[in-house]
Structures are given as C-alpha cells and as structure tokens.
Amino acid sequence: MSYDYDAFAGEEVLIIGGIGFIGANLAHRLVGLGARVTLIDSMNPAYGGNMRNIDGIADRVTVNISDVRDRHALPWLVGGKAFIFNLAGQTSHMDSMSDPFTDLEINAAAQLSLLETCRAHAPAAKIVFASTRQIYGRPQYLPVDEKHPIKPVDVNGINKTAGEFYHILYGEVHGLRTTVLRLTNTYGPRMRVKDARQTFLGIWFRRALEGEAFEVWGGEQKRDYTYVDDVVDALLRAALDPDCDGRTFNVGGGEILSLRETAEIVAAAADAAYAVREYPAERKKIDIGDYYSDASAFAAATGWTPTVDFAEGVRRTLDYYRHHLADYL
C-alpha cells in the first residue's frame, strides 16, 4: 500500500486531545503536510496537554481550549471537518479505580456525545479513535490479536471498551466513517514524564535524566512499545484508507521486551541506574501480566509496520528531554 499524504493539504482536521502527547506529534506532522489543523484540549493538568508541545507550530494551528465533555461546544468545533482524530482520554489505570466517574465521563459518555455531534454536524468526516490494549485484560494467549476476548481488568478498560464500541456502532448504524486503533505503550518526545499517568516509561525517563535510579516494578512482564512517529503514521494511514472504515486494529508489535530488558536499554541510553522492587499489592489487582500485540491485520490492511526500534526511540526521546525536561515537570 502507498498513501498520498499530500491528500491532507488544505483539509480541515480536528485533533481532540491535540495539545497532548500523541495529538501534538500528529499536529506537527499534519501542519507539515499543509493541513488546516484545529486542536482541542482541556489542558487539564492531570492529562497530557502541554503548550510546549506545539512550539514551532503554534502560529499555524487553531488552538481551542475545551473539554471533550463539553457537548455544547462540540457542534461548532466539529462542523466542516474532513478528518477528526479522537485522542483525548483519561489514560491512568489507577485513577480510573480511585475516580471511576471521571473516567466514565471522558472515556464513555463524552465519546457518545462526540459521535452524536458528528452525526448531526460532520456526517462525512473520517474519525480515527485511539483505543488501548487495556480492553483485553490479562492475555489468554500471546501475541494478542483482535479476536482475543475483551475482559478488561480495570474501570479504564471497561469505559474504553464502551468508547470504541460506540465508534464502530455509529459506523454500522448511522454511516459514520470510523476506525479504531488499539494502541499499546506509546512513547517519544512530548510524552508526559512528570509521573506514570501515560506510561511508566515517562517517569523512568524523568528519573533517569534527573540522575536518580528509576524503579522497575516486577521486571519479568513482557511488553511491546511503539514510538510516537510510528503511531502518527498509523493514524494517518487509517484516516486515508476507506478500507479501514468500520474496522478495529491493533497497533503495536515491535520488539518484545521484559520490563528488565526495557530498563537495561533506558539505563544504558541515559547512563542511569534502576532498582527492581516488588510489584505493589494495590496495583497487582489490575495488572495484566505479559502483553504484546499482533498487529498483522493492520499491516495487511495498510502496510504499516513499526520503523523505529526501541533503543533508537529511547535515544531520540532522551535527546528531546535533555533539552526540554524543565517544561514537562
């Protein structure tokens, strides 16, 4: 497959969660492609929004501070858009357990109101929704493909399940053009590194660059990671390809690394140390054990494969934060 990314030139594009990690990286790419980009973000300090993320493109995008839960503002914002990248989400598994209602409002209820709004005001828009491997729960087999049972082990996984099911349903019943991508650990420049709310890698990078040993919980769990530029490329392919309409794909499938192997790579790249500690009891209840994705369906549909290996991605990420860490604390 080859895609004509120039198709985005001059197109009206909305990125929900556009000042956050993945959203801002996508915005940089789309601005480079000549798209007319509007970014919605709540700038809620618990999430990924950070104005430094749009340094260099701030004067070439429309910034609109609003929350995806604000259903009153959505009609105007959605109207006239050709592409909608729906990336806003509550991503913390622990927060979803301590405050399940907020997770429900953002990851389920707001998705429903967005889709209702699109029905009325942007029925022809292509919508790409970022979902998560978390919906599968503890893998019953590996690698996990899209046929794996859906058995979330936390409130976040349940609400994301509802959110992505609404997207497919509104395609089938109301004719919206939607694609769902189930992401695994995404990392790279512009990620949240203040804490572990986006992925544990964030806090690892921070600690490593601050010269402190970072903490590895457990160590044996296997994971796969996707560098953010690869995720951005996946989002663009899903948006451009009408054959992706109505479909749900895993995006992932790079190297499979144990947490300890992951830590070795980060520690070596940052010249830092790490300490292995026991997996905390209160997190164990919602731990998913080993996880890595089978992304072959998306590869077959779009030709997408990860192109940045983990060591290289870590190097690029650390390079970014060596210059920008203070902006992300």
Place this chain on the structure above:
Amino acid sequence: MSYDYDAFAGEEVLIIGGIGFIGANLAHRLVGLGARVTLIDSMNPAYGGNMRNIDGIADRVTVNISDVRDRHALPWLVGGKAFIFNLAGQTSHMDSMSDPFTDLEINAAAQLSLLETCRAHAPAAKIVFASTRQIYGRPQYLPVDEKHPIKPVDVNGINKTAGEFYHILYGEVHGLRTTVLRLTNTYGPRMRVKDARQTFLGIWFRRALEGEAFEVWGGEQKRDYTYVDDVVDALLRAALDPDCDGRTFNVGGGEILSLRETAEIVAAAADAAYAVREYPAERKKIDIGDYYSDASAFAAATGWTPTVDFAEGVRRTLDYYRHHLADYL
C-alpha cells in the same frame, strides 16, 4: 444441587427495579420465603414499574420510590442489606438508539455508582445483576455460550456490557460478591404489555387479548424464551450459591422457536390472529438475527433448568392478563 431457600427468611433483601416485571415476581417469591424486602423503583412510565405488580404483598414490603441514578439516596437504601438484586435497566433497544445518553446513565453510570455505594455501605452483600443476551450482538454460532465474542449491535448492548463488566471487576478488585446473569426473552405475568419495550411478546399478548391481529416482524428469526418463575428461581440460586460469586452465566435455553412458531402458539392460546410483515428497515440495523442460549454452564453450577415450557407459560400469562389487562395499559 439443592438450595435451602429458607435461608432468605428474615434476611434484608433489596430489589432494584422491584416494582417492575421480574423484580415484582421476585418480590412475591421472597415475601413468601419470609424475607424482609425493600423495593426500589423510579416508577418511570417508560419502564416496567406498575403498582398492581405488588398487589397482595404491598403491606409486607418496603416501597421506596427512587431512581437508580440517584446516587445520594443509595447509601441509606443499600446499607445493611444481605442480598441485592440489581434488575433496574433501560431495556428498549430502539430507545437506546434515539436517546443514548439516558441508556448510558441507567445501564452504565448508575451501575458504577451502585457498586461504589456497595463497596462503602454493603461490602458483604451478595449482588445479582440482570444482564442481557444483547451484549453478544449477532451470533457467530448457536447456541450462544458465555465464550461468544461480545459485539453489541446497539447502544443498549454496549452500556449493558459496561454495567456487567463493572460488576465482575468490583468482585475481583474490591471483593464484592457479584454474579451476572445474561437473560434472554423473559415473559410472564406482570410484564409490560403496553408496548414492545420489554419484549415484543408484551405487545403480542396485548393485541391478542384485545382481539386484534398482532404483528410478526420477519418470522424466521429463532429465539428462546424464559418464563419469569424460572428466571426468579435462577436469581435465587445465584444469590445463595457462593460458587457463583464472580461469575457470568447465560440463563435461557428453553425451546427454540422461530417467531412464526412463537406466533402460532400465542395465537392458538389466545384464539387470536397475527399478520406477518416485513422487518422494518430502521430496526434491521440493530437486529441480531437468530439467537438462542447455551445455559449449560449455569445448569452445571446450580442445577437450574427451565421448567415451564413455552405453551404453558403463554397460557399462564394470558390467564393473568385476561383479569388484569386494564391495569397495564
């Protein structure tokens, strides 16, 4: 398996949706067993609540008019209960498409607040949740067992999925004792017959007793049906059996009948006529085709099997409405 139903004598039991169809039948049974029964119901005219449903037991139950969405009232109502039957729900598939937010509030958000309330105020209560076959969507094989993929074809199915997943999650993570029963078409005395909001059988019974031909949409779709006394028995077994804690079961698996065969039985019992018409286009999008349940897991766990065959159940239901139809219009 044999269960000591006398174990309910003197116990504090809460039935949410207790003045509705299944809830009221359960209340009659539990009052007979000597339980101390509290009924919560919103008496929302779109749902199943009908004061005639508790004729004969009204002075032996505590009636509390409140909506499951009222999270402020729940702590007092839930406190001190040994058994909680969680039967309140928005059940109309069509309504869930025209008003998805109400369905979300009742079938997902309110379930989360109920479970949070139970954590705080009734952590030892046994909770039995009534879910629906609708979460499976269009069957990929028949009969449908609990391993069938979850692919709802309407908003109702998505929100019920979230609701039941919360119940299992709160068992695993917070130690609540929860069982989920996925019901198929339940019918019997005290059902809603005003319209098709509970099942199409309701409006069939009404039309048949009013001497009008009832409408059969399509005719070839296969279904299974459960008489309400059998559902009540399933609820009681799930409540009493600690081995059911944390588990999800299909309840169903009686005779398998096409809609036309179903109509023949109803028409014969009521001495009525029916007319087959084409399946309406706007419903086709959320139609699930053939469905019938494999309830063998629940049979293996509890010994439950349906005991009332469809012709007999229809006869009893029609007998009830011959005397009470006016109270249900």
